[in-house]
Amino acid sequence: MKRAYNFNAGPSALPLPVLQKAQAELVDFRGAGMSLLEMSHRGKEYDAVHNETITLLKELMAIPADYDVLFLQGGASLQFAMVPMNSLPPGGQAGYILTGGWAEKAYSEAKQFGQAFEAASTKDDGYRHIPAAGDISIPPGAAYIHLTSNNTLYGTQWPSFPDTGAVPLIADMSSDILARPVDIGRFALIYAGAQKNLGPAGVTLVIVRRGFLERANSGVPTMLSYATHAKNNSLYNTPPTFGVYIMNLVLGWIKEQGGVDAIHKRNIAKAGHIYGAIDNSGGFYRGHARPDSRSLMNITFRLASEELEKKFLDEAKKAGFVGLAGHRSVGGCRASAYNAVPEETCRALAQFMIDFQKTNG
Numbered sequence: 001m002k003r004a005y006n007f008n009a010g011p012s013a014l015p016l017p018v019l020q021k022a023q024a025e026l027v028d029f030r031g032a033g034m035s036l037l038e039m040s041h042r043g044k045e046y047d048a049v050h051n052e053t054i055t056l057l058k059e060l061m062a063i064p065a066d067y068d069v070l071f072l073q074g075g076a077s078l079q080f081a082m083v084p085m086n087s088l089p090p091g092g093q094a095g096y097i098l099t100g101g102w103a104e105k106a107y108s109e110a111k112q113f114g115q116a117f118e119a120a121s122t123k124d125d126g127y128r129h130i131p132a133a134g135d136i137s138i139p140p141g142a143a144y145i146h147l148t149s150n151n152t153l154y155g156t157q158w159p160s161f162p163d164t165g166a167v168p169l170i171a172d173m174s175s176d177i178l179a180r181p182v183d184i185g186r187f188a189l190i191y192a193g194a195q196k197n198l199g200p201a202g203v204t205l206v207i208v209r210r211g212f213l214e215r216a217n218s219g220v221p222t223m224l225s226y227a228t229h230a231k232n233n234s235l236y237n238t239p240p241t242f243g244v245y246i247m248n249l250v251l252g253w254i255k256e257q258g259g260v261d262a263i264h265k266r267n268i269a270k271a272g273h274i275y276g277a278i279d280n281s282g283g284f285y286r287g288h289a290r291p292d293s294r295s296l297m298n299i300t301f302r303l304a305s306e307e308l309e310k311k312f313l314d315e316a317k318k319a320g321f322v323g324l325a326g327h328r329s330v331g332g333c334r335a336s337a338y339n340a341v342p343e344e345t346c347r348a349l350a351q352f353m354i355d356f357q358k359t360n361g
């Protein structure tokens with residue numbers, strides 16, 4: 001079998017050893033005579049997987065002791081609603097930093113529940129950059145400030161996070177969670193759909209400071225209340241057991257690779273191959289993101305015309321590259337080089353780009 005050069009934006013590549021382990025354990029999970037898919041979420045086998053996954057996350061991300069780790073469903077998109085339902089009090093105001101399509105969606109959901117304001121926006125330049133600290137409005141009384149740490153569609157990433165003082169900071173980290181070290185203590189709440197860097201679609205990770213939950217709104221429906229899941233260790237109802245299991249294997253793989261620092265170093269090298277091909281092309285490839293705001297995860301670029309882009313994408317496909325078309329709202333090309341994408345795959349793409357330029361430049 002030849003593995004594809006997989007640059008899918010999400011769901012996306014998983015580490016091969018994770019798939020192989022899941023395959024080996026699928027029919028008979030660790031001697032139980034059945035698969036994990038067929039077991040009670042209250043049995044000892046699943047319980048061990050569930051709690052080990054939480055422990056691994058706490059260890060790998062250095063999550064402080066006063067935070068809860070939750071496994072929810074509904075994707076990051078349900079978090080767009082759960083965050084304001086729980087954390088935007090009546091009469092309060094929440095600030096949203098608009099750096100792309102996902103941030104906009106989060107903002108529009110917040111407006112369904114209460115008052116939300118634009119704390120900053122980079123829409124005017126086509127979301128090519130992350131706003132400077134001085135361009136973000138953080139009124140002292142705000143309920144929270146929400147940002148998107150990595151903008152999957154436009155290919156920008158916060159190089160460092162803004163200081164919001166006493167105002168709680170909330171981040172959608174769906175597309176760069178565990179891709180680099182992050183000081184969790186600076187955030188009141190972090191959420192991430194699993195299908196980019198953590199595992200399969202169907203499980204959403206939430207990391208929340210307990211003190212922040214204590215101030216949550218009352219009257220939130222049971223399943224949409226963070227407190228329900230925190231009180232029940234994410235076992236109030238049936239959790240997405242298979243998704244948590246695959247996440248467990250992915251975290252084990254990250255640990256084996258040397259943890260988040262080692263993964264980060266490799267991500268820098270991986271993205272470096274592709275940005276190198278862009279920067280050394282003399283303008284044949286044009287990066288979408290401003291260099292100071294470039295993402296390590298989603299590398300977005302254009303060619304001189306849509307025809308040439310089509311030719312590039314067609315030939316790339318024939319050469320075994322998958323998932324290189326830009327998001328439908330942005331166009332152009334996008335290579336998503338998440339944690340599980342091997343460095344070799346990125347090197348192969350850079351070489352393909354150089355060769356394509358030679359014959360088409």
Ligand SMILES: *Cc1c(COP(=O)(O)O)cnc(C)c1O
Pocket residue numbers: 010074075076077078102148150151152172173174175193194196
């Ligand atoms: C993919 C993505 C989402 C949407 O996730 P779903 O799990 O499909 O709801 C939200 N935010 C960001 C930053 C994403 O990359």
